[in-house]
Ligand SMILES: *[C@@H]1O[C@H](CO)[C@@H](O)[C@H](O)[C@H]1NC(C)=O
Ligand SMILES: *[C@@H]1O[C@H](CO)[C@@H](O)[C@H](O)[C@H]1NC(C)=O
Ligand SMILES: *[C@@H]1O[C@H](CO)[C@@H](O)[C@H](O)[C@H]1NC(C)=O
Ligand SMILES: *[C@@H]1O[C@H](CO)[C@@H](O)[C@H](O)[C@H]1NC(C)=O
Ligand SMILES: *[C@@H]1O[C@H](CO)[C@@H](O)[C@H](O)[C@H]1NC(C)=O
């Protein structure tokens with residue numbers, strides 16, 4: 057009793073002493089502790105004994121309310137804890153924070169009404185100490201001696217938005233009594249009342265941590281310790297902190313400590329839902345954010361709503377999946393994606409239902425999958441999906457098991473090409489190809505006309521003397537394939553006198569139609585008896601229209617000879633512009649335009665047209681340029697015409713081998729990825745301005761694909777790979793993308809090569825691309 061009176065007296069004297077100063081700059085109780093009966097009011101504070109933290113009343117920003125809180129003395133605006141976060145006070149001098157005789161901290165407003173208190177339990181001889189860690193602790197026992205001290209309450213157990221070193225994220229397991237710490241954002245920068253966002257540790261006892269928004273998943277992450285999240289790789293452990301994950305019967309939590317007492321670090325969940333790691337920088341006297349999650353909108357859970365897909369590299373980030381449309385278009389167009397997307401036409405289920413799948417490439421797989429452990433292969437997985445009407449998508453998931461989805465697809469995110477987490481998802485659509493045909497008809501207005509050509513083609517098969525349209529009867533219009541009379545071709549080409557070129561499949565001659573349209577006539581090398589088949593194949597090729605594909609105007613049959621008639625391209629083929637000294641130098645812009653155009657044309661052949669076509673002979677000689685240097689791919693579909701002979705011709709052809717994918721040379725089945733390989737080789741030539749297999753400066757070790765791959769892998773100066781004729785005049789970002797994608801295209805394993813559609817996206821800059829590994833065949837070259 058006597059002791060307490062003495063203390064109160066001392067306190068009183070102290071306060072009077074300080075008050076007697078005219079202009080006290082800061083009134084501090086010269087201590088870090090409060091004893092029963094003592095209180096703080098107005099501008100009185102407690103300071104931790106290391107001087108780092110201060111406890112007292114504060115008023116955030118221009119707010120009218122006052123609060124009791126703890127802040128850093130080195131940046132007083134950084135408040136790390138608030139007692140009365142949703143019970144503001146309006147007169148700090150009339151309010152007081154008191155440590156009661158019964159061992160509770162109670163905050164009274166000016167009407168003497170308690171607005172906040174530490175706990176309801178009654179303790180004897182409790183002391184309140186602001187510790188060096190910033191933790192406000194109520195200890196049972198007024199002397200700081202011995203181990204008999206019991207902590208009866210501490211602010212670390214009741215955190216606000218800041219996770220300080222020494223405090224926990226997590227705590228008692230859910231089924232046990234005890235504290236479990238999560239951190240809740242302020243409502244706004246000047247209102248500490250609890251906001252919608254909280255940082256929590258997974259309730260299931262795993263090391264995963266989440267940001268919740270109004271208690272729903274907002275952003276989620278793997279374990280902090282593994283240093284990886286399911287979204288991207290983080291490094292939270294760094295030179296400033298050590299982080300631990302503790303898990304036992306009672307508890308699971310993260311805790312961390314700082315490596316240097318002079319460099320303060322804190323984590324915070326800010327008002328916009330971002331988790332930040334901040335470090336105090338002495339030289340700038342500022343807090344620096346050294347880590348932040350989620351960094352990008354696309355990392356936010358369900359950002360694009362159901363069945364929306366997020367692409368961080370384009371604006372707007374959200375777009376509905378193929379076959380889907382916004383549920384509420386007005387909201388969607390305003391950038392409110394919460395309503396998501398719905399199917400354009402319903403999936404009908406039943407025996408007669410014709411369902412196709414569309415592959416969505418290189419994405420982070422959506423949430424809520426069902427893992428089927430029995431089905432291992434992609435084919436098994438597909439049939440498992442087809443077996444069940446409720447299945448809307450399938451793929452082999454991250455655990456190697458078949459995953460199927462039954463609900464709306466949530467949180468689909470496009471990743472950088474080459475990202476380890478990138479997977480292909482097979483999305484169920486009402487019929488093969490989904491809505492694609494409709495788009496194609498619109499874009500190319502060929503529907504009816506193409507059908508006519510096909511019909512005529514079929515009639516042609518039935519009555520082989522029937523002509524499709526002879527040149528004398530009809531003009532070569534966009535839509536109709538013309539059957540030329542041999543005599544007409546002969547006079548158009550002045551008896552095949554002006555040769556444009558010669559390739560493995562035949563010679564090409566220039567011609568002029570009576571209406572002054574220039575044409576190129578390809579005289580095929582092979583002799584053919586199967587006229588019907590030839591007509592069928594040609595009419596198929598004739599239906600393929602794309603701005604980057606040379607248009608087939610018609611054909612001609614003369615005995616066993618076969619001729620194909622194309623639009624004439626005034627600027628010839630790409631090789632003459634890239635490799636010959638006396639030609640005009642193609643600037644980077646044109647080269648990029650050419651590379652992109654060819655990629656689009658190939659993507660169309662591979663994925664979009666009704667008959668999927670593998671070109672098999674991508675090389676500069678087959679890229680033609682129109683008068684505006686728009687690229688057009690020629691000779692597509694020949695693989696169909698030549699059938700089995702095709703690959704034999706190809707592999708024996710001079711000047712082709714350097715473009716052939718390993719599987720083509722070894723005689724394995726050819727896939728669209730074989731074209732991708734050839735395209736990669738072509739793209740490297742477009743970048744370097746010389747043949748890949750030519751050696752510059754007579755140096756034998758100068759195989760350009762090897763130089764490019766090594767340069768990329770070493771993080772070298774990619775611009776040094778550029779054609780010296782351009783003298784560095786190029787968009788560096790585009791060159792880097794082009795080099796990276798080219799090097800991914802020439803990977804040994806087909807599955808590591810991108811699809812042409814992905815190549816297009818990378819060149820367009822709407823997909824990011826990681827650094828490619830050095831292809832194996834190049835590693836063997838450089839090691840010998
Ligand atoms: C502390 O409070 C007194 C009123 O009791 C006031 O006069 C003084 O300006 C305050 N000091 C500071 C630093 O705000
Ligand atoms: C505080 O200032 C911000 C702008 O800085 C303003 O938007 C807000 O309305 C102000 N709040 C009050 C309570 O004055
Ligand atoms: C004190 O708190 C009580 C209860 O919240 C409230 O009714 C009262 O208006 C407050 N008084 C002042 C002066 O803020
Ligand atoms: C507080 O400590 C005293 C001894 O210092 C002990 O007798 C008492 O039981 C403790 N009370 C609580 C609630 O821990
Ligand atoms: C986390 O807490 C455990 C148990 O108290 C302790 O052993 C460990 O050192 C702490 N880890 C860090 C990084 O502070």
Ligand SMILES: *[C@@H]1O[C@H](CO)[C@@H](O)[C@H](O)[C@H]1NC(C)=O
Nearest residue numbers: 384387388390392393394395
């Ligand atoms: C988004 O749309 C939903 C439903 O239409 C609506 O409830 C919500 O308020 C909208 N959100 C915003 C930010 O406009």
Ligand SMILES: *[C@@H]1O[C@H](CO)[C@@H](O)[C@H](O)[C@H]1NC(C)=O
Nearest residue numbers: 427428429430455456457458
């Ligand atoms: C994947 O399948 C294996 C059995 O093949 C099983 O042990 C494992 O638990 C499965 N993974 C998941 C997540 O179901």
Ligand SMILES: *[C@@H]1O[C@H](CO)[C@@H](O)[C@H](O)[C@H]1NC(C)=O
Nearest residue numbers: 426440443444445446447462
């Ligand atoms: C299909 O899915 C439903 C609902 O998820 C499930 O109850 C049912 O057993 C599945 N049917 C088959 C044949 O797998």
